[in-house]
Amino acid sequence: MNAVRLHAFGPAENLAYERTEAPVPGPGQVRIAVRAAGVHLVDAALRAGDPNGPYALPELPVVPGREVAGIVDALGEGTDPAWLGRRVVAHLGAGVPGGGYAELAVTDAERLHEIPEGLGEDQAIAMIGTGRTALGILGFTELTEDDVVIVTAAAGGIGSLLVQYARNAGATVVGLAGGPAKVRQVSALGADHALDYNDPEWAERARTALWGKSVTVVFDGVGGPAARAAVDLLGPGGQHLVFGWSARGITGGGPLDLDPDWLAERGITSRSVLGPAMLARFGGGQTGLRRLEEESLAQAAAGKVVPAVQRFPLAEAAAAHKALETRATVGKVVLVP
Template sequence: MHAVRLHTFGPAESLVHGPAGDPAPGPGQVRIAVAAAGVHVADTVQRSGSADGPYALPELPAIPGREVAGTVDALGEGTDPAWLGRRVVAHLGTAPAPGGYAELAVADADRLHALPEGLAEERAVAMIGTGRTALGILGFTELSPDDVVVVTAAAGGLGSLLVQYAKNAGATVVGLAGGPAKTAHVRALGADLAFDYTLPEWDEYARTALWSRTATVVLDGVGGAVARAAVGLLGPGGTHLVFGWASGEGGPLALSPAELAERSLTSRNVLGPAMLERFGGGLRGLRHLEEESLAQAAAGKVVPVVHCFPLAQAAAAHRALEERRTMGKVVLVP
């Protein structure tokens, strides 16, 4: 097979496409002929060698990638033979180098989901990790038609799903994105309002457009100045849910106890242990979110946006993601 290996920590060019040995499934595992592999911001952090990401650094050389979809072509000992030949999608877990950036990948059978009929592999990959995260974030709030929801990075893989889920709940959605092409894309996803956060005083335009209304929820994966301005749109009793800090401006936005109390705001980081605890802990809770996200995509309730690159261009995919030149979930296609 061919795979993308990380040989040294550093820039995107550290990812090298080339021949590699075929992996063999162990007991209770399957091998998947990969049709689509997901790329995550966390992959770029790990590739750089930073210890600030959610996953441990792997021993090198390593094959990154933790989201794959394709067809089961081999079984390990004791694995249910019914999986052979089935179209599946799986999140490969939190191992430092799960091996998804490849033509063949090994997965534990208990992580598999049969692909719903009519759901393409690249869209399924967008739902198995990013989709479950979107549902997990929304599990910390109960959106209704009374809500005004601000979504930062609304043109990204996660943000584009949050926009759609919030609209499905009947909320008024304000999407933030960088540049006119992305804001147009956010409006096309269903956002009631979309603002270019690279423009000065975008938040003042947002206040004017909302008239007398204030935001009730900010879904924040950006942090920094954008998050600060977005939180400024919250009215008394508003909720700030943090799930990332893609701006790179010193981590998530931290609101002081005094500010929270003065404005009656709630601010919470909802990733990691908080989400696991919310949904029962461990793989079981996450699996429920995976099943629901795949079902919603198969039913057409949400349409995952994907930006595909050939597997051999994994380095270009990482560069584009880091430079914010992508819209939707970045996916590698062998």
Template sequence: MHAVRLHAFGPAENLTHESVADPVPGPGQVRIAVAAAGVHLLDAALRKGAQGPYPAPVELPTVPGREVAGTVDRIGAGTDDTWLGKRVVAHLGMNPGGYAELAVTDADRLHEIPDGLDEAEAVAMIGTGRTALGILQFTDLGPADTVIVPAAAGGIGTLIVQYAKNAGATVIGLAGGPAKTARVRAGGADLAVDYLHPDWPDTLRTHLGDRRATVLYDSVGGDTARAAADLLAKGGRHIVFGWSSQGITTDAAPLFTDQELAERGITSEGVLGPAMLEKAGGLRALETRALTEAAAGRLRPTVTRFPLDQAAAAHRALETRDTVGKVVLVP
């Protein structure tokens, strides 16, 4: 088979498309003929040598990628043979191997892909979709809410915009450049604002008039989040699930001190990690819900596709924010 391998930590060009031996499923495992493999910013950080959630940097050489969808073409000993031939999607967890024509995983990680979803959409929902729903469970949105979504053209952002609109909220999406703001507007946002323009906060203030926002879904941090938080009403909520303005990190300094929060009359809450999983009933529950919401048409991911042999280009585009929605490799 062909796969993308990383032999040395460093730039995207270190990802090479190679011919490698076909993987063989072990006991309790299946092999998937991959039709779509998800690409995540964490993949780019790991490519550079960061540990991310791992106890140590990944061992090299490695085939990156932790989200795959396709058809089960082989099973290991003791695996339920009814999986053979089924369209499935799986998050590989701590075991990479997704950037390939064939991938192996434990059968208990599989979800059958619902009718009406293609493999790329399923990949988007198994990772990005589950995270979006995990974030959204911390707020109970309704018609009285006005929400601000920085990075509204990203994989999670596009889903939050859809969910908030379905709940009846007024949605303001921030994105960089006219092409992305057009996509955000087409995705359902009531207002799409280009944060590359220095006067974008004034545009929001003019649109809001006497109103203020009630929720800020923040994956960006930095100056953009601070400016958006200035538009929160008393009692407004700052929901934090990333710090992309500081690069990929598993931690960052709080955007506001306790004194600033008290003076502004808002709260700030980080929602990633154990609290999210406990509230949702675990990762699998989130994955199942994400696939169900997409199959029902209530949430539909936006996908940017790259051929498998262009994994390096996909990483570069993702790192320079030159993509919309979820990035997926297609063998």
């Protein structure tokens, strides 16, 4: 089969599209003929060999990728035969690359979800990982029509879903994105106000557009100056919910270091909502994550949200990584064999 393998940590060019042996499913496993594979910033951190990334670095060579969708084409011993031939999506697990950047991938049958009718494989990929994270983030607040929300990375995979969920709740939504094309995308998603965070006057424009309303929630996936300006717009009792810092590596980027006394004085809560915090809130372990996955797929299948997807050929995984790292993508990045 064809797959993308990493033989040495480093730049995106180190991702090699090459022939390799097809995986064989073990007991309780299935093999999936991959039609779509998800790409994540964590994949890029692992590829680069970042020792400060969220997970330990894998042994090399390795096939990256933790999310796949396709058709079950082979079963391991003891696996329910009803899975054979079904259209499925699975998160292959966090912590280590799962072999998703390939034409064939193996996973435990217990990780599978049948893809709902009418939902494409690329859309299912967007919902199985990014979608479950968006729902998990929303679980830290209860949005209503009285809320005024800022989404700092509103054209990204998670941010584009948060914009739609917030609008569905009746909240007023300010969506931030970088550049005119992304701003137009955010406006099309339904944001009440779509603004370019590269504009030094964006915060003042937001104040004017909101007619004196205080921001109640900032969903922060960027960090850096844009997040700082967004937090400054929060009113008393506001929430700053951090799910990433994609501005890392950019001048002034990275997670915010907010003064606890300043936060207390303004009655603002700032917290990370990823990793252990999310697992603890939703029951922990695979059981809690699976519930989020099921609900995420159901929301998309019902048309309540439409995941934004940007596709790259599997052979162009390096280009996908470059685009993701330079924030040149819109929505969830997906590789297509």
